[in-house]
Amino acid sequence: MNEIKKDGNGKHPVRVGVYICHCGTNISKIVDVAYIAEQIAAQPNVVVSKHSKFMCSEPGQELIINDIGAQNLNRVVVAACSPLMHENTFRTAVERGGLNRYFFEMVNIREQVSWVTVDHHAATQKARALIRGAVARVILHQPLEMRRVPIGRRVMIIGGGIAGIEAALLIADAGYEVVLVEKEESIGGHMAKFDKTFPTLDCAACILTPKMVAVGHHPRIRLMTFAELEEVKGYIGSFVVKVRKKARYVKTELCNSCGMCYEACPSQPYPLDRKLILGDKVFKEGRPAKKRLPKPLVAKYDLTLFTGAQPMPEQAIKPKVGVETR
Numbered sequence: 001m002n003e004i005k006k007d008g009n010g011k012h013p014v015r016v017g018v019y020i021c022h023c024g025t026n027i028s029k030i031v032d033v034a035y036i037a038e039q040i041a042a043q044p045n046v047v048v049s050k051h052s053k054f055m056c057s058e059p060g061q062e063l064i065i066n067d068i069g070a071q072n073l074n075r076v077v078v079a080a081c082s083p084l085m086h087e088n089t090f091r092t093a094v095e096r097g098g099l100n101r102y103f104f105e106m107v108n109i110r111e112q113v114s115w116v117t118v119d120h121h122a123a124t125q126k127a128r129a130l131i132r133g134a135v136a137r138v139i140l141h142q143p144l145e146m147r148r149v150p151i152g153r154r155v156m157i158i159g160g161g162i163a164g165i166e167a168a169l170l171i172a173d174a175g176y177e178v179v180l181v182e183k184e185e186s187i188g189g190h191m192a193k194f195d196k197t198f199p200t201l202d203c204a205a206c207i208l209t210p211k212m213v214a215v216g217h218h219p220r221i222r223l224m225t226f227a228e229l230e231e232v233k234g235y236i237g238s239f240v241v242k243v244r245k246k247a248r249y250v251k252t253e254l255c256n257s258c259g260m261c262y263e264a265c266p267s268q269p270y271p272l273d274r275k276l277i278l279g280d281k282v283f284k285e286g287r288p289a290k291k292r293l294p295k296p297l298v299a300k301y302d303l304t305l306f307t308g309a310q311p312m313p314e315q316a317i318k319p320k321v322g323v324e325t326r
């Protein structure tokens with residue numbers, strides 16, 4: 001006879017029911033479910049240990065519900081598939097049997113055991129160990145109650161690359177307020193550095209710039225560039241975030257992005273050249289060091305490397321004007 005220990009409060013004897021699913025033959029062709037059921041039956045607090053063909057079926061769920069009443073169970077373990085698939089099914093069954101739905105533990109012996117090995121012995125040992133662990137854990141479970149809490153319907157996105165920009169627009173269009181934080185002076189991320197994008201060879205700027213402008217003008221998006229996160233407190237639905245805005249030394253409400261200050265700035269805070277590294281190839285777009293007048297640069301991108309297209313004749317390559325990075 002099994003030793004029956006009391007629960008965490010020392011009040012009630014804990015009576016566990018364990019159910020091992022065959023999933024047709026998905027589990028049972030690799031894992032020896034009958035052997036494990038027999039082994040687990042000897043574990044302290046286990047009152048019922050059974051195996052069944054399809055635990056998620058109505059007869060499978062009825063098995064649990066009936067045993068809760070007949071065997072006075074107050075904890076349930078099901079070893080079957082992924083909790084993502086059927087945890088809710090079994091929690092509901094446990095509730096239908098009259099127990100708190102959180103007096104339940106699920107073990108995944110399909111995706112994490114039978115589907116990932118052909119070794120019967122190792123699979124059976126692993127499944128048994130996982131179920132033993134679940135039994136030990138469910139004994140410590142406390143009854144939980146679900147409740148609703150108010151949440152802030154505002155989203156912060158960290159990073160204004162194409163992913164952050166697209167997410168900000170989608171979320172804002174769905175009616176939520178968005179705060180988009182970017183550590184650099186401008187949003188755009190990597191995509192702002194490209195000429196064309198693989199595999200369609202679409203012009204990167206043609207895709208990106210309308211989205212950047214849309215972000216800047218969207219009534220529900222607050223854009224914080226040249227800013228970085230300092231602290232995050234709180235929890236899902238109620239975060240409090242501290243953001244440090246770095247000094248620009250420019251009145252942004254007056255600046256029209258003409259770029260003249262680049263010419264006059266004694267510290268030259270902008271890069272003198274820009275590099276793209278693709279594998280072991282480095283592509284450079286240089287700025288004229290002394291004469292700061294924009295000078296056409298010849299495009300050096302060899303797109304045949306990536307597309308398999310025929311190389312363009314030399315004269316067909318159009319001059320490319322150096323792009324300023326802001």
Ligand SMILES: Cc1cc2nc3c(=O)[nH]c(=O)nc-3n(C[C@H](O)[C@H](O)[C@H](O)COP(=O)(O)OP(=O)(O)OC[C@H]3O[C@@H](n4cnc5c(N)ncnc54)[C@H](O)[C@@H]3O)c2cc1C
Nearest residue numbers: 159160161162163164181182183184189190191197198277
């Ligand atoms: C050389 C190169 C060539 C590529 N070519 C192609 C191509 O041809 N076709 C294609 O489809 N893809 C290509 N890619 C991939 C593509 O560029 C990326 O997948 C895409 O740009 C990633 O966008 P992202 O928004 O996720 O990240 P990023 O563009 O990296 O943006 C991240 C943003 O987050 C900001 N950030 C980072 N940390 C913080 C922080 N702590 N606080 C605030 N802001 C932060 C960064 O400053 C940046 O603006 C290429 C990538 C590289 C590097």
Ligand code: SF4
Nearest residue numbers: 021023054056080081
């Ligand atoms: S509970 Fe999961 S493992 Fe069992 S029969 Fe249903 S789907 Fe298959």
Ligand code: SF4
Nearest residue numbers: 255256257258259261
């Ligand atoms: S010079 Fe042009 S880009 Fe520079 S701060 Fe003034 S308005 Fe802005």
